[in-house]
Every structure is written in structure tokens, then in C-alpha cells.
Amino acid sequence: MRASLIQFGVDPQESVDSRRQRAASLVREQSGADLVVLPELWTVGAFAYESFAAEAERAADGPTHEAMSKAARDAGVWLHAGSIPERGADGGLYNTSLVFTPEGELAATYRKIHRFGFDQGEAVLMSAGADLVTVALPGTTLGLATCYDLRFPELFRGLVDAGAQTLVIPAGWPARRLAHWTLLAKARAVENQAYVLACGTGGSHAGVPQAGHSIVVDPWGEVLAEAGEDEEVLTVELDEEKVAAVREQFPALKDRRLGLRTPGA
Numbered sequence: 001m002r003a004s005l006i007q008f009g010v011d012p013q014e015s016v017d018s019r020r021q022r023a024a025s026l027v028r029e030q031s032g033a034d035l036v037v038l039p040e041l042w043t044v045g046a047f048a049y050e051s052f053a054a055e056a057e058r059a060a061d062g063p064t065h066e067a068m069s070k071a072a073r074d075a076g077v078w079l080h081a082g083s084i085p086e087r088g089a090d091g092g093l094y095n096t097s098l099v100f101t102p103e104g105e106l107a108a109t110y111r112k113i114h115r116f117g118f119d120q121g122e123a124v125l126m127s128a129g130a131d132l133v134t135v136a137l138p139g140t141t142l143g144l145a146t147c148y149d150l151r152f153p154e155l156f157r158g159l160v161d162a163g164a165q166t167l168v169i170p171a172g173w174p175a176r177r178l179a180h181w182t183l184l185a186k187a188r189a190v191e192n193q194a195y196v197l198a199c200g201t202g203g204s205h206a207g208v209p210q211a212g213h214s215i216v217v218d219p220w221g222e223v224l225a226e227a228g229e230d231e232e233v234l235t236v237e238l239d240e241e242k243v244a245a246v247r248e249q250f251p252a253l254k255d256r257r258l259g260l261r262t263p264g265a
């Protein structure tokens with residue numbers, strides 16, 4: 001399976017509509033891939049808090065849905081279109097990922113569970129999702145997470161328990177914590193014996209230089225590809241048999257001890 005990660009540059013001078021058109025063209029250029037991935041909140045920038053409500057859209061019939069559905073269909077690829085600021089039917093604002101089939105159908109949405117900001121920004125502006133989401137593709141099952149979720153291993157164990165073999169993490173990760181990004185991506189791959197496809201933004205927006213460094217890690221912890229800081233497309237071949245092979249040859253997941261006693265209990 002061939003995967004392409006589009007490390008999209010969120011240029012503050014560019015309009016949201018132009019970003020959508022440019023992302024759609026980049027997706028169309030990946031027609032030789034099976035799966036294409038875009039980053040977190042690339043229509044606005046993950047730290048452009050003032051744009052979240054202004055640019056919020058519906059997941060199932062908004063302008064990003066329309067552009068990405070068409071791009072997936074034109075390219076004939078599975079498309080993880082990164083995330084958008086979603087205005088939910090309940091009136092809430094969510095950081096929501098969209099996954100499309102090669103026919104352009106919306107296969108899944110995932111609302112980011114852990115909001116970033118510690119009482120500021122996303123943490124107060126957005127509502128939290130509560131549902132783990134997996135998507136079955138021919139040859140692998142995706143487990144969905146977004147950016148700050150990467151710091152919460154229990155979420156990924158939940159995805160693995162639900163059958164995930166390839167963990168897809170769109171992000172808008174700041175450059176000052178680049179070391180955490182690569183370390184955590186490798187840790188999630190090794191501990192879950194799964195592929196990690198972590199796709200970030202390049203450049204700088206809202207005064208926050210982005211880490212870039214989108215990364216693909218295999219189920220044994222080997223880095224298959226890593227981007228630089230600017231806009232770039234990473235293309236990698238994933239061996240669909242490798243997850244099962246690693247889990248069989250080194251069956252650490254089977255040695256999990258659940259229900260441990262807590263002190264004083």
C-alpha cells in the first residue's frame with residue numbers, strides 16, 4: 001500500500017478558499033497512492049484561534065467536504081483530509097477529521113478527543129469528541145487521532161483493541177516541541193506494533209513556527225520517511241503483512257496485564 005502525506009504549508013497571506021483549491025490539487029497529484037493524508041486544521045491553522053468560529057463548516061456538506069470529496073474521487077484514493085473546524089448539529093465547535101473513499105464518499109469523521117491549550121485556545125473554543133474511530137481499508141484498518149491526542153497512549157490502545165493497524169495523526173505541532181513529536185510518534189508505533197502516519201503543517205501561522213517533520217514509522221519503530229520544515233509530500237510503501245508479522249514474532253501485546261490493583265484499593 002502506498003501512502004502520501006501532504007505536509008501542507010498554512011501561509012497566513014493565503015485565503016481559506018485558495019488553501020482548499022491548493023490542497024485539492026496536491027491530492028490530485030497523488031493519484032498513484034492508495035491513501036493520502038493532510039494535516040490538522042489546515043484550512044485555518046491550528047493556532048489561528050480567531051478563525052475557528054468564522055471558518056467553521058459542516059462535516060457532511062461544507063466547502064472542504066465538497067473540495068476533498070471531489071479530489072479523492074478524481075485521484076481515486078482513500079483520503080484522510082486532515083481536520084476542519086466543524087460546526088456540529090448541536091451548535092458546538094469541533095476539531096473534526098474527514099476520511100473519504102476513492103469514490104468520494106465520506107467514510108468516517110473523528111472529533112478530536114483531547115483539546116490543546118490548558119484553559120486557552122482550542123481547549124475553551126472547541127468541544128471534545130468522545131468516540132474512538134477506526135476505518136477499514138483494503139489491507140489495513142486505520143485508527144484515527146489528532147495532534148495533542150498523540151500524548152495519550154490509552155487512546156491508541158483503545159484503537160488497537162478496536163482493530164487498528166495503521167494509526168493516522170494529522171497535526172499542527174509547534175517547532176519548539178519537535179523532540180516530543182518524533183519521540184511520541186515512534187513510541188506509539190513501537191508500543192502498539194502499528195504503523196504511525198503523522199502528518200503536520202509546515203511554515204508558520206498565528207506567530208507559531210510549525211515543526212513540520214511529518215513522519216512515517218513502521219510497527220518495529222523504524223522511521224520510513226521524515227519531512228523537513230516546509231511544505232513537502234512524503235510517499236512511502238507500507239507492507240500490509242508487517243503489523244501481523246511483528247505482533248506474531250514479538251507478541252508483547254498479548255502480555256498486557258489489565259485490571260491491576262491500585263495502592264490502597
Ligand SMILES: NC(=O)CCC(=O)C(=O)O
Nearest residue numbers: 046116147148172174177
Ligand atoms: N494542535 C495541537 O494539538 C498542538 C499540540 C501540542 O502543541 C503539543 O502537544 O505539544
